[in-house]
Amino acid sequence: MSKSPSFSIIIANYNYGQYVGDAIESALMQDWASKEIIVIDDGSTDESINTIKKFGNNVLGFFTKNQGQREANNLGFSMSSGDIIIFLDSDDILIKGALREIASVWHAGVSKIQVLVQRTDAKGRPVGAIMPRIRSGITPQEIQKQAWLYLDYPSPPGSGNAWSREFLTKIFPLDSKFDSSTDTSCIAMAPYYGDIVTIDRPLVLYRTHGRNDSNLSNGKENYNREVVRAFHRLYAVQCACLDTGHPLPKYKVLFKNSHLLQLRIASMRLTPTKHSLPGDSLKKAFYDSFKIFLFSKKRRSLFDGMILIWSILVIILPIFLAERMIEFRFSRRILECTILND
DSSP: OOOOOOOEEEEEEOHHHHHHHHHHHHHHHHHHSSEEEEEEEEEEOOSHHHHHHHHHGGGGEEEEEEOOOHHHHHHHHHHHOEEEEEEOOOOOOTTTHHHHHHHOOOOOOEEEEEEEEEEETTTTTTTEEEEEEOTTOOHHHOOOOOOHHHHHHOOHHHHHHEEHHHHHHHHEEEEEESSSSSHHHHHHHHGGEEEEEEEEEEEEEEEOSSTTTTTGOOOOOOOHHHHHHHHHHHHHHOOOOOOOOOOOOOOOGGGGOHHHOOOOOOOHHHHGOOOOOOTTTTTHHHHHHHHHHHSSSSOHHHHHHHHHHHHHHHHSSOOHHHHHHHHHHGGGGGGHHHHHHO
């Protein structure tokens, strides 16, 4: 780019009054002059509004009725002007210098820059591993290839992504046919509109506190929710392919994804009557476990073997043992594994 890029940091908040102040402060503290912080409060009923108003004119605040994250981010993007957009979750924190590092690798043709995130506890103290697991030096071409094969690729959650305005302008506003979580669609569509550049070090603190959307163990129905999100991801990719001239992915590609395989199995064991993937069954998942392991074009690893064994055991074991294995697999202790497509 011929000039230093400007940033818009959009913070959508709903009832995270105890955290949103930290998120705003982390954005304000970034050593980058050309930035704006836009905060959308989505109808909070806690102390959030007072916390946001304390920042005065340092942030551009909007206070709306509750409509969900997608609509809040639609509004935030419509009010933004930056070359680079970060949708910062209101319970997450940007590490000092994050904007400068992102700007240092930005160039024309990029749809997003992704960074690693460090999990913390509710008080912001680092705990556990950095996520996602991602190979150092992965290229945009490798990411695009994996996205085309599996509709998925190693990506951090929402706050770990910095989006090109040029890319987002082509897909926003997101309507109700897209997932309620903004990052589901943006992450899925980004490889079809440009390069994805990876900074393989943590620049975001990802707070875990029990209320996170990614904490699947909060309820048995959450696994089927993630299966439904796979439908939304497929729809988003099909929209991107129609817009960019790429071949449309077929429905069967969903059965090639090893992470979705694990969610399918968990959904069918825990909430079989609500499982919402047409044509799916535990018998199919059993055979898919072997097909994914044996016929993947990737080099096999110890982690792949563990997933194969886990899948088979959860399918065949009595439900009380299967529940234990599902809880362990998707517990926050190993959450970093659930962000990665294998």
